[in-house]
Amino acid sequence: MRTNNSDKYFQQAKDVMVGGVNSPVRSFRAVGGNPIVMKYGRGSKLYDYDNNEFTDYCLSWGALVLGHAPRNAILAAKKTAEKGISFGVTTREEIDLARFIVDHVPSIDLIRFVNSGTEATMSAIRLARGFTNKEMLIKFDGCYHGHFDDLLAKAGSGVAQLKESSSLGIPQSHIQNTISLPYNNVEILEKTITQFKDRIACVIIEPVAGNMGVIPANMEFLRALRELTKKNNIVLIFDEVMTGFRTHAGCVQTEMNIIPDITCLGKIIGGGFPVGAYGGRKDIMECLAPLGGVYQAGTFAGNPVVMKTGLATLKFLNKNFYRILNQKSEELANTINTYFKEHNIEAHLSYYRSMMSIRFRQEAVLNYDDAQKAAGAERYTKLFHHLLKAGIYWPPADLEAFFISSMHTRKDLDKLILTLKTFFK
Numbered sequence: 001m002r003t004n005n006s007d008k009y010f011q012q013a014k015d016v017m018v019g020g021v022n023s024p025v026r027s028f029r030a031v032g033g034n035p036i037v038m039k040y041g042r043g044s045k046l047y048d049y050d051n052n053e054f055t056d057y058c059l060s061w062g063a064l065v066l067g068h069a070p071r072n073a074i075l076a077a078k079k080t081a082e083k084g085i086s087f088g089v090t091t092r093e094e095i096d097l098a099r100f101i102v103d104h105v106p107s108i109d110l111i112r113f114v115n116s117g118t119e120a121t122m123s124a125i126r127l128a129r130g131f132t133n134k135e136m137l138i139k140f141d142g143c144y145h146g147h148f149d150d151l152l153a154k155a156g157s158g159v160a161q162l163k164e165s166s167s168l169g170i171p172q173s174h175i176q177n178t179i180s181l182p183y184n185n186v187e188i189l190e191k192t193i194t195q196f197k198d199r200i201a202c203v204i205i206e207p208v209a210g211n212m213g214v215i216p217a218n219m220e221f222l223r224a225l226r227e228l229t230k231k232n233n234i235v236l237i238f239d240e241v242m243t244g245f246r247t248h249a250g251c252v253q254t255e256m257n258i259i260p261d262i263t264c265l266g267k268i269i270g271g272g273f274p275v276g277a278y279g280g281r282k283d284i285m286e287c288l289a290p291l292g293g294v295y296q297a298g299t300f301a302g303n304p305v306v307m308k309t310g311l312a313t314l315k316f317l318n319k320n321f322y323r324i325l326n327q328k329s330e331e332l333a334n335t336i337n338t339y340f341k342e343h344n345i346e347a348h349l350s351y352y353r354s355m356m357s358i359r360f361r362q363e364a365v366l367n368y369d370d371a372q373k374a375a376g377a378e379r380y381t382k383l384f385h386h387l388l389k390a391g392i393y394w395p396p397a398d399l400e401a402f403f404i405s406s407m408h409t410r411k412d413l414d415k416l417i418l419t420l421k422t423f424f425k
Helices: 004-016 071-081 092-104 117-132 186-196 219-231 251-256 304-314 319-342 368-373 378-389 410-424
Strands: 038-042 045-048 053-056 110-114 136-140 178-181 200-205 235-239 262-266 276-280 348-352 355-359
Touching (some): 071 304, 092 110, 110 117, 117 276, 200 219, 235 251, 319 355, 378 410
Antiparallel strands (some): 262 276
8 A cells, every 4th residue: 555645745744733633633643654644535435645545434533424525415515605605693504404403302492503522512511500500510431522621531430539630731720620430330420429419510421432432321320310410400411422313313312212401412413514512401501692691602603504514414314314324334243243252352343323443352341441451552553554454444543433324335344344354363
């Protein structure tokens, strides 16, 4: 595989962009080597400047459920842009997308659009604090909700442990009201909420974690979480930035029948453009300006090109679409996991519908500690480059999820299966 042009462009990128990238995981620091500089994408494929073809399972970190450059989304973006790109006033496009989301997501009565998942979670937490007039928040070890200061707290083994930032530049004052708990642990959750119930404004969680590999929350845990938060006037926030509209038109909350107070969305709802949104119960959302005292604003929020492209994408995602996508994803995971079991290989694919990650052990992974123990380290690095040389692009980091789109063919998936078998054999 030739990489001359990618190497050349990456050297140029390092001269003008920090580390040559605009998001750290893109740097290949976790897997070694230089990043591939991509030229364009079509369907399930990416193409670089050396004319290499890759089957893409990163899919812009889960945003491209229809694959690259789907015709309906491209036409929507083009026609809308021809009328003007940004106005800074209300447009019909944002009303239409808002109505679609409100009609499909059970937790959302009112919605506010922003420009990223980080903006959505940050704003949702500010809103929860304003609504409850409380300050503390609970997150869960291994769940990632963007680079908002209050959420970049390292995992602690207990509620009394001194909190430590997971990034330089974050004062202790920003995380002193953040508690990070083990995922899927009902006992510690109950103990913590009982102890701090009068101070906790909100709990934020990925109902299916996707940033410590793919770990669905178990139902006992989610039911306890919903009951405890409702009982103690604590706002429950579902971060469905990754899961929203990936597996079901009503998002994961509909599939699990656990309805939060606020839901954060992103990725898929923009059809490939930068986007975020948060919405929830009417009484909570009406605390936002201009109706209430919680302030949040954005110049490009509700951009008509983004809104129209997002709606064109979401309208394509009907029951039959999800049935086909989920079925072929589960068949892929079952085929690979059967191979691992039959050959006694210390690995398995953890998955939830079309979200997947590889684990380098056979035992189930239930939380962040398990995920770290099941990480591949050098084995994942070797696997990543084995796949890359075979023309398969996976996330360049061990604990990131990979995704299946509607454009991945049987041939694509058979090649992935064969390439994985060759590596582990």
